[in-house]
Amino acid sequence: MESIISDYNYWIYILLMMIGLYAMLAKNNLVKKVIGMSIFQTAIIVFYVSIGAKEHATIPIIAHGHGHGAVEAAIDVTHYANPLPHVLMLTAIVVSVGTLGVALAICLGIYRRYNSLEEDEIQEQLQ
Amino acid sequence: MIWQLDLSILTLIVICAFATIMVKDLLSAAIIFGAYSFLMCLLWTEMGAVDVAFTEASVGAGVSTVLFIAAVHQTTRRVGFRKSGRGLSKAVGLVAALLTGLVLVIAEKDFPGFANPFTPASLHVSPYYITQTLHDTNVPNMVTSVLADYRGFDTMFETAVIFTAGLAVIAILRRYKKDDRCDLPDPHVISAGYPDTIIRFVARQLVPFIQLFALYVVAHGHHSPGGGFQGGVILGASFILLAISYDSRMIIGRMSEKWNILLGNIGVLIYAGIGFLCLLLGANFLDYSILSKVLPATDKIMARSHGMLGIETGVAIAVMAIVVSIYINIVSCGKYDKDE
Structure with missing residues (x-):
């Protein structure tokens, strides 16, 4: 029980990844597949941000750090969350809206041509 | 936590x-x-x-x-139902998802402990960023300083990826011919039915405040959460709000396709241009401390802070243009010429 609570984020990330992968493979509707892809992406982000989390740590902005003559007191590393995963995932989220736009554009192009978003109906017309 | x-x-x-x-x-x-x-x-x-x-x-x-x-x-x-082979595709998806899950559950034992401050990810370069950001760059928000300075290369190419995504959407969807099929009710209007005066009025009044907030987010990203990406998306969202509450002709009149693509280019070029300026002044690519030679009354530390503001502005312009461009292309299925 203790390990389930302490590693809850990791279990949920695995579960979200499975949901996303299942939707991408098994769903018949193309927009549903795109939603599955987005869920898969957020699962990865959950994983990264969970790695950067620290117990009893605050947000990665140094308190009273602005202005000239800012506090030069020794900064305790364990006191701030790890900023590196945050940076990587921040850009990943913005890139995910780019991939989402391209994926939806492809869906619209397919719909324009085959007048359907269902995988099997498109395959029927292809044959 | x-x-x-x-x-x-x-x-x-x-x-x-x-x-x-x-x-x-x-x-x-x-x-x-x-x-x-x-x-x-x-x-x-x-x-x-x-x-x-x-x-x-x-x-x-x-x-x-x-x-x-x-x-x-x-x-x-x-959402239609699959006519044949429904069980098979579900079984394949389920098996693949469960296999992936199984592998990850086995690997989970080796993951670093959750919320442990002494995991490998928090011991290598991250302590340097946390302790030195004020000393090196005078920027208290270490996410901004890592994003725009320490790992500026990453962010530059992420911006290039956004720009490429915008180009890809235009390449896939944009149609210039008038007699193209795909008969749509009206490619410009997303809100069906009659125009709603209250929604239009409220949206119109909100837009300047949203844009002001977006500029604040870009400019204050050094000291608080925010920065170029967030500010750019909020700026783009203010245009999208107008496009939803009126129709997309409203923003095409204000921000034409030509301007949109141009602004996307300009944003990426501002970022790369600041990098090249550092190179021309004799430092490494994106090493902003050398900018103290051209910026008045700036020492090397403040030059890094100002350099970050410069590239965040470029990111914001690029992201705004691309978000608006993707939205207009998708909502009008690539058909949004002015003379329609």
């Missing part, structure tokens, strides 16, 4: 993920996905990742939902 909050938010996230996959109406799926993104945003805040939360709120819960709704508006809400 409060583990009770963590547990309940994560449980709600899984429920939303299941619901958005299972629901039989694409518009509902899009809205539930928006709720899912919003819960994610709460989760990031709860784990101390405020910049990620800000990005998720503006990108995931905001623009992504709008893009889904625009795509559903252009196609259909219907």
Whole structure:
């Protein structure tokens, strides 16, 4: 029980990844597949941000750090969350809206041509 | 971090993920996905990742939902049933998902302990960023300083990726011929029915405040959560709000396709240009400390801070233009010439 609570984020990330992968493979509707892809992406982000989390740590902005003559007191590393995963995932989220736009554009192009978003109906017309 | 909050938010996230996959109406799926993104945003805040939360709120819960709704508006809400081979595809998907899950569960034992401050990820370069950001750059928000300075190369190419995505959407969807098929009711209007005066008035009054807030987010990213990406998306969202409440002709009149592509280019070029300026002045690419030679009354530390502001502005311009461009292309199915 203790390990389930302490590693809850990791279990949920695995579960979200499975949901996303299942939707991408098994769903018949193309927009549903795109939603599955987005869920898969957020699962990865959950994983990264969970790695950067620290117990009893605050947000990665140094308190009273602005202005000239800012506090030069020794900064305790364990006191701030790890900023590196945050940076990587921040850009990943913005890139995910780019991939989402391209994926939806492809869906619209397919719909324009085959007048359907269902995988099997498109395959029927292809044959 | 409060583990009770963590547990309940994560449980709600899984429920939303299941619901958005299972629901039989694409518009509902899009809205539930928006709720899912919003819960994610709460989760990031709860784990101390405020910049990620800000990005998720503006990108995931905001623009992504709008893009889904625009795509559903252009196609259909219907989710059909697979006529044959339904069991097979479900079985294949289930087996693949379960296998992946199994492998990850086995690997989970070797993951670093959750919320442990002494994991390998927190011991290598991250302590340097945390302790030296004020000393090196005078920027208290270390996410901004890592994003724009220490790892400036990464961010430059991420911006290039956004730009490429905008180009790809135009290449896939844009149609210049008038007699193209795909008969749409009206490619410009997303809100069906009669024009609503109250919504239009409120949206019009909100836009300047949204844009002012976006500029604040860009300029104040050094001291608080925010920065070029978030500010750019909010700027783009203000245009999208106008496009939804009126129609997309409203923003095409203000920000034509030509300007949109040009601004996307300019944003990326500002970023790369500042990098090249550093190179010309005799330092490494994107080493802003050399900019103290050209900026008046700036020492080497403040030059890095100002250099970051410069590239964040470039990022904001590029992201704004690309988000608006993707939205207009999707909502009008690539048909938005002025003379229609």
